[in-house]
Amino acid sequence: MPASLEGQLVVALSSRALFDFEEENQVFEDQDDSAYMALQLERMDQPARPGVAFPLVQKLLAFNTPERQRVAVVILSRNDPVSGLRIFKSASAAGLELERGVFTRGRPPFHYLKPLGANLFLSANEADVREALNAGFPAARVYAASLTEAEKHPLxxxxxxxxxxxxxxxxxxxxxxxxxxxxxxxxxxxxxxxxxxxxxxxxxxxxxxxxxxxxxxxxxxxxxxxxxxxxxxxxxxxxxxxxxxxxxxxxxxxxxxxxxxxxxxxxxxxxxxxxxxxxxxxxxxxxxxxxxxxxxxxxx
Missing domain, CATH: 3.40.50.1000 (HAD superfamily/HAD-like)
Structure with a gap:
């Protein structure tokens, strides 16, 4: 029987929402996607710092137990698949149990919210957020520099x-x-x-x-x-x-x-x-x- 996300709270988010990739994104803005990919590959084994949605994701995943999966977190990113490797490595280093990711290498990723049945989409890309909202999904453009304090109210x-x-x-x-x-x-x-x-x-x-x-x-x-x-x-x-x-x-x-x-x-x-x-x-x-x-x- 195929896996199913039915009955779970499904959060989809971009890599910049989960991790602090602002320095890498600036390389993309100033140069191109090839320079961005090269930098991500160079930093493959360097865990990224937590981003604005990291504390939220960390807490939501704590609702899961070996017996019951109540929350699913999925990376939904314009990144290329190679850069996606660093995202999964960073998640593993931070103790986040992420199993799923969709990487579109520049193509708008919001189309995949429907098969995911997402309850929330967080992204730094305003165009993707608008399209997700127009398609009927709760979505918000994150302020990547927002304060993050995961230790507050840990439970x-x-x-x-x-x-x-x-x-x-x-x-x-x-x-x-x-x-x-x-x-x-x-x-x-x-x-x-x-x-x-x-x-x-x-x-x-x-x-x-x-x-x-x-x-x-x-x-x-x-x-x-x-x-x-x-x-x-x-x-x-x-x-x-x-x-x-x-x-x-x-x-x-x-x-x-x-x-x-x-x-x-x-x-x-x-x-x-x-x-x-x-x-x-x-x-x-x-x-x-x-x-x-x-x-x-x-x-x-």
Whole structure:
């Protein structure tokens, strides 16, 4: 019987999301792919430093046991297969049990998210992230220089989500962008009992919800947070929408326009997902951050 990823939380990510290949990438940018390949080959036995998604991957893989595989992590990379050898060697040196990788040597790799059944795609390539989101997969462009501190909360995966255009659709965000805050508040108050349409990251929240239920008794835990610029009275529709979907978040922060990064510093997530660069950029200097390149804020 062939292997199957059915029932597992599947995370696909590029090599630059998992490891710090910024120096090597600069060679690619300044010269060409041949120079990049030569450098990777030269450094074949030199383990790469952890990248922005390394702590998240490390913690998620801890949900696996010899008896039960709950999480699958797959490298999905524009790298060539030879450079892929260094990625697997670096993973082995870091104690990460990675079994699968797809290397496309420059071709967009997002097509392979479908056969993988991916619940999340992380990449430093914005075009690949956009295409993945357009295909219906939760995806984010990572800030490769984001802070990574794997030792924090070693037995707890912490993930923070923005609301509009991330967990929820950008329906309400469009009202805010086009008509302003007062119209947005009125729009949401009048529709408080009507659930918002789902956003691109609902499938990931649902997958985390299933993983939590499936791993009762496991030392690793999951903690999620909604971190949104919404405030009362617009908070009610957000809460009721999550209730309608029968998914939960552990913490909800309705900040009414306050700077998110200070609150994220206290929550200490392994990853934070937001659709707006004005939130992502300051957050990325403090916590691992992914830009969800979708919704009205990312058009044009």
């Amino acid at each position: 707890e995966v912490r993930i923070a989500f923005d609301g509009d255009a991330v967990l929820f659709s950008d329906e309400a965000e469009r009202v805010f962008q086009e008509q302003g805050l007062a119209a947005f508040q009125d729009h949401e108050e009048r529709r408080a009992l009507h659930p918002l349409p789902p956003g691109p990251f609902l499938p990931l929240l649902e997958a985390l919800h299933r993983l939590r239920a499936d791993s009762a008794g496991c030392p690793m835990k999951i903690r999620t947070a909604l971190v949104t610029a919404r405030s009362a009275p617009a908070h009610e529709r957000a809460i009721r929408t999550l209730m309608e979907w029968k998914v939960e978040v552990d913490e909800a922060m309705f900040l009414g326009g306050l700077e998110k990064s200070r609150f994220l510093t206290e929550f200490e997530p392994d990853f934070f997902f937001d659709d707006q660069t004005r939130h992502c950029e300051p957050a990325s200097r403090l916590v691992p951050t992914g830009h969800v390149v979708s919704g009205v804020a990312n058009q044009g």
